[in-house]
Amino acid sequence: MRNEACRLDYKKISRFISLILRHHPETIGISLDHHGWAKVGELITGINDTGKYHIDMPMLEEIVMNDNKQRYSFNSDKTKIRANQGHSINVDVELQEAIPPEILYHGTGEKSVCSICAEGLQPKSRLYVHLSKDIETAANVGSRHGKPVVFTVASGKMHRKGYRFYLSVNGVWLTKSVPVEFIQLQGKNRLQD
Structure with missing residues (x-):
């Protein structure tokens, strides 16, 4: 039962991350660079500061790795994250x-x-x-x-x-x-x- 609850939380957190990285980074007080990248530390802190969810780096890595639509990517040293596509805000994800x-x-x-x-x-x-x-x-x-x-x-x-x-x-x-x-x-x- 606990595993099922964790999967549901991951799904909700993934949707929230999608909202942030595709449409509204200001929701948690962060900004994206020209290529849609957000700083991982700022993303985690911003999500935790909402009080809605608690997330840490291992959880974020699991969400990115297991997302069935492969919505997100890390940069090479995992200090930045972005949505792969689906943005409503003007970013260049280097397609x-x-x-x-x-x-x-x-x-x-x-x-x-x-x-x-x-x-x-x-x-x-x-x-x-x-x-x-x-x-x-x-x-x-x-x-x-x-x-x-x-x-x-x-x-x-x-x-x-x-x-x-x-x-x-x-x-x-x-x-x-x-x-x-x-x-x-x-x-x-x-x-x-």
């Missing part, structure tokens, strides 16, 4: 441009279908549109937003037309936006090249 596969997928909730079909995929509050390499991952992402819906993205065609793609260290494909002509609701006729 490497990459050639995408021919097809990628975007999962969302059913309520977003009409706006996506009208406007394409937009980053909304984030810096990039997030794309998945397989339907299952996209459906899982979509399920966080209600009844899941998956769009097929003609990423190879986009790339050949000059759109840039980036691959985050945790395997998420990123691009600034996806115009309507490059998307199709999964299950409809396949996209043509």
Whole structure:
């Protein structure tokens, strides 16, 4: 029972760290550098000062190592930490441009279908549109937003037309936006090249 409680605390703490490192570092009185790095000592102290959670370095290392979405990275000497992607604040996480596969997928909730079909995929509050390499991952992402819906993205065609793609260290494909002509609701006729 204690192990289960620890896992739940780790999950809650991981979500809190995600909020801090992706969106609101000021929540605990810290700042991120230009590349999204926070000082580990300041992060731990800031979290502990909230009184909401108690965290130490071994716990933080375990959260980073065991996070199923690989949200976080340490620098080489573990004095800094950052979120790998998903920021709403303007940071440069030093993404490497990459050639995408021919097809990628975007999962969302059913309520977003009409706006996506009208406007394409937009980053909304984030810096990039997030794309998945397989339907299952996209459906899982979509399920966080209600009844899941998956769009097929003609990423190879986009790339050949000059759109840039980036691959985050945790395997998420990123691009600034996806115009309507490059998307199709999964299950409809396949996209043509």
